[in-house]
Amino acid sequence: MLAAATIAEGVLGLEAEHGWNGIILNRKNEFPRYNLHRINGLHARAESDDPRDMIKGGIGELPFPANPRGKTIVYTGTVEAASLPSLRTAINALKAAFADRRNEYWMTVAPPAGRGGVSWTYIGTVLACDVDDEQTRGMSAVYVHARTFSVSIRQNDPRYYGAAVAAPGGSGATINVNNLGNAPSEPVFILNGPLALGSPPRLERLAPDARFLQFQDSIAWSAINAGKTLVVEFGRAPRAYCPQIPGSDFASLLTFSSTWWDDGVYGILPGGQDLKVTNAVWAVNFNHASW
16 A cells, blocks of 8 residues: 655656546546546646857857746546446546636646545646547457547646645734745735735745835725735736725736746745735735646
8 A cells, every 4th residue: 555645756647536627537446437548748847938049159059048838738548438328428528528628727636545645736728638439349358348538738837736835924924934846836915904005015035035026005005904905916917906896906006116026036936935024914825836
């Protein structure tokens, strides 16, 4: 019996169950089932641009920093069932689960129930779902009714996210948080009202790699009174809003200076770091993250 899965192992592969939009791939203890034989791209490096200039009058090239992009993960397996009608129903359910190519979904990669331990999630969109209608097994096979399938997912963020971390802090308080994965994560700060004119909030990562986000005075602060919060999100779509005011987006009302809420700067680094928020009682949420 294997010990419970740990963060140090990173995302699991063929030994795990992969759940997407109501379908569980590779769950062995149910029937019909979607057995996986191969997963391409799960442990591959993220794609990236390769910006560089030729050296004029010299040898070689001058490279520039490139940020990781997404990558494509391809699941290949077999749908197995006890009867032909059950097989057709299972195939139809697979096609329905992977039919939406417009919206993002979260894939959950979890160890089987008999092992337990750390689960991971990643976000992506469907590229393809193909089922070959070919009878390849003879009548002496244990499971005669089977069809091979292939599902392609575009992993829009190349990181895998583990358990959530939630840490509260008082105004002006410094707290230490620890991202146990090997990839940077993106924080969400919750600043509790009331926020006051003349004392705009300041968010800081003190160490390592000191960074700050300093908001300036704004009429928006008068809307965030007791019982309301300002949510400051980092990541792919950074924004600041008040969830208690439906539809609020203070982008046009807020001015700020920053070395943290910037392109190419990571919010939460791997390992431990000290965070501080001034002029608001606050909390920070993030997930352990790994490549």
